[in-house]
Amino acid sequence: MSKKMLKFTDIGQQNPPKREIDLRKEDFKEIYDEFINEKATQQSSRCSQCGVPFCQVHCPLSNNIPDWLKLTAEGRLKEAYELSQSTNNMPEVCGRICPQDRLCEGNCVIEQSGHGTVTIGSVEKYITENAWANGWIKPIKVKNEINQSVGIIGSGPAGLACAEQLRTSGYKVTIYDRYDRPGGLLIYGIPNFKLEKFVVERRTKLLKESGIKFVQNFEVGKDSTLEELREKHDAILIATGVYKAREIDLPGNDLENIFPAMEFLTASNKKGLGDKVELFDNGKLNAEGKNIVVIGGGDTAMDCVRTAIRQNAKSVKCLYRRDKENMPGSAREVANAEEEGVEFVWLTAPKEFIGKNKIESLKVNKIKLGEPDETGRRKPEIQKDSEFEIKSDMVIKALGFDPEDLPTLFGSKELQVSRWGTIKTDFDTMETNLPGVFAAGDIIRGASLVVWAIKDGRDAAINIKKFLKQKTINQEKVA
Numbered sequence: 423m424s425k426k427m428l429k430f431t432d433i434g435q436q437n438p439p440k441r442e443i444d445l446r447k448e449d450f451k452e453i454y455d456e457f458i459n460e461k462a463t464q465q466s467s468r469c470s471q472c473g474v475p476f477c478q479v480h481c482p483l484s485n486n487i488p489d490w491l492k493l494t495a496e497g498r499l500k501e502a503y504e505l506s507q508s509t510n511n512m513p514e515v516c517g518r519i520c521p522q523d524r525l526c527e528g529n530c531v532i533e534q535s536g537h538g539t540v541t542i543g544s545v546e547k548y549i550t551e552n553a554w555a556n557g558w559i560k561p562i563k564v565k566n567e568i569n570q571s572v573g574i575i576g577s578g579p580a581g582l583a584c585a586e587q588l589r590t591s592g593y594k595v596t597i598y599d600r601y602d603r604p605g606g607l608l609i610y611g612i613p614n615f616k617l618e619k620f621v622v623e624r625r626t627k628l629l630k631e632s633g634i635k636f637v638q639n640f641e642v643g644k645d646s647t648l649e650e651l652r653e654k655h656d657a658i659l660i661a662t663g664v665y666k667a668r669e670i671d672l673p674g675n676d677l678e679n680i681f682p683a684m685e686f687l688t689a690s691n692k693k694g695l696g697d698k699v700e701l702f703d704n705g706k707l708n709a710e711g712k713n714i715v716v717i718g719g720g721d722t723a724m725d726c727v728r729t730a731i732r733q734n735a736k737s738v739k740c741l742y743r744r745d746k747e748n749m750p751g752s753a754r755e756v757a758n759a760e761e762e763g764v765e766f767v768w769l770t771a772p773k774e775f776i777g778k779n780k781i782e783s784l785k786v787n788k789i790k791l792g793e794p795d796e797t798g799r800r801k802p803e804i805q806k807d808s809e810f811e812i813k814s815d816m817v818i819k820a821l822g823f824d825p826e827d828l829p830t831l832f833g834s835k836e837l838q839v840s841r842w843g844t845i846k847t848d849f850d851t852m853e854t855n856l857p858g859v860f861a862a863g864d865i866i867r868g869a870s871l872v873v874w875a876i877k878d879g880r881d882a883a884i885n886i887k888k889f890l891k892q893k894t895i896n897q898e899k900v901a
């Protein structure tokens with residue numbers, strides 16, 4: 423064992439400093455500073471190099487965390503980066519936005535023994551940023567291009583990871599996306615204060631330079647059918663994510679200034695990227711000076727409340743029907759939101775939206791938590807005579823997402839979906855019921871995490887390669 427490790431009893435846990443609350447509320451920049459080299463080395467040396475590393479076990483990508491921590495502690499930063507990127511196509515993204523408190527760090531052995539987890543996410547971000555700064559991250563150079571092409575629908579993390587893996591093996595890859603920029607929710611969903619957009623743009627630029635073709639503003643279902651794409655390519659990956667906003671059917675739902683979360687977040691992200699956004703520029707989608715109520719308790723709700731704070735809202739309330747302990751959102755993000763001045767109204771559910779044309783207030787009920795339901799979570803029950811009103815000029819609904827009706831949208835009625843509308847794939851091969859059509863990411867899992875989308879994209883690439891090799895063998899047999 424290197425003498426450089428196991429320092430967790432001598433060196434306390436330290437994350438890179440968070441920017442001052444008042445400062446970070448003023449802009450959309452990321453809130454965590456970066457480690458300086460010395461700190462990253464020190465913090466990595468706290469790792470106890472567990473025989474069974476629970477951090478790795480609980481990482482969807484099985485990242486070899488203890489080994490790259492050791493290499494970082496020893497100052498072997500290039501090797502640390504190479505090891506980290508060998509299992510992850512965008513470690514600088516995961517380092518920033520993975521809910522480490524629920525995955526690697528939440529399961530770190532020294533955290534369990536009361537010493538405070540190794541700050542894995544911050545080290546991951548550090549070693550990847552260091553690799554970019556040193557020019558170690560280069561476009562893929564394909565020596566022998568294979569004369570088979572894969573069409574990928576969706577340029578979110580699942581599509582991008584699959585594309586990179588296939589291109590590395592020499593396949594021709596074209597990514598189709600209905601947005602004007604690649605990145606999926608990395609570019610238009612997740613706000614800058616969690617993930618600055620240069621991070622996403624830098625990655626997609628690299629993939630373009632690697633020979634991957636990007637076709638933007640191309641919606642499968644409108645600009646072509648799935649069948650037409652199948653004819654054009656040897657295999658297809660569907661990685662379209664889930665975008666149908668869940669609704670609440672309440673009186674007053676059609677009042678003005680009630681928006682779905684993605685409309686609000688996309689407008690804000692587009693403004694950050696320098697675009698003209700009519701609904702924002704005319705003030706409608708801008709929270710400035712308004713009393714904002716966000717309904718929901720997940721990560722999307724946290725992103726909405728914190729965006730509203732940065733847009734200078736008069737007040738920002740988050741309405742959630744369960745309590746803090748039962749919130750689905752990352753505890754770290756809830757804490758950040760609280761620090762920034764968001765008021766959480768726990769155990770409260772909306773009953774009616776009130777206003778003449780525009781929303782003016784919400785009628786809400788207090789909730790108590792009853793017996794656990796079939797999922798094991800305690801059921802929210804309305805408390806009798808508990809009604810009260812909350813003033814609001816703008817309501818943002820962040821109640822989650824469902825898949826769109828892809829078989830109809832794609833003009834492929836025969837494409838099989840689950841009862842939740844997610845695409846059905848073979849568990850082992852990730853192939854749908856249509857031969858040569860694979861699927862990955864949120865569209866097979868339902869709304870999930872970036873790290874799972876990357877994992878799916880990588881697994882899909884392995885399966886697509888097997889399929890294409892078999893296709894070649896079959897063609898050779900016929901010839």
Ligand SMILES: Cc1cc2nc3c(=O)[nH]c(=O)nc-3n(C[C@H](O)[C@H](O)[C@H](O)COP(=O)(O)OP(=O)(O)OC[C@H]3O[C@@H](n4cnc5c(N)ncnc54)[C@H](O)[C@@H]3O)c2cc1C
Binds near residue numbers: 721
């Ligand atoms: C607001 C918000 C915040 C989040 N924060 C986090 C976080 O902090 N950490 C985390 O790990 N996860 C977070 N997530 C979840 C994460 O972003 C997703 O799990 C992940 O992006 C899914 O990747 P994907 O590639 O499957 O789909 P997406 O990223 O959704 O990409 C799908 C792409 O497909 C394109 N597309 C869809 N339909 C078509 C079509 N018909 N034709 C052409 N293109 C199409 C879309 O334009 C999009 O670019 C967040 C999600 C949201 C909504």
Ligand code: SF4
Binds near residue numbers: 530540
């Ligand atoms: S669980 Fe924690 S201490 Fe153990 S190997 Fe992983 S990071 Fe190191």
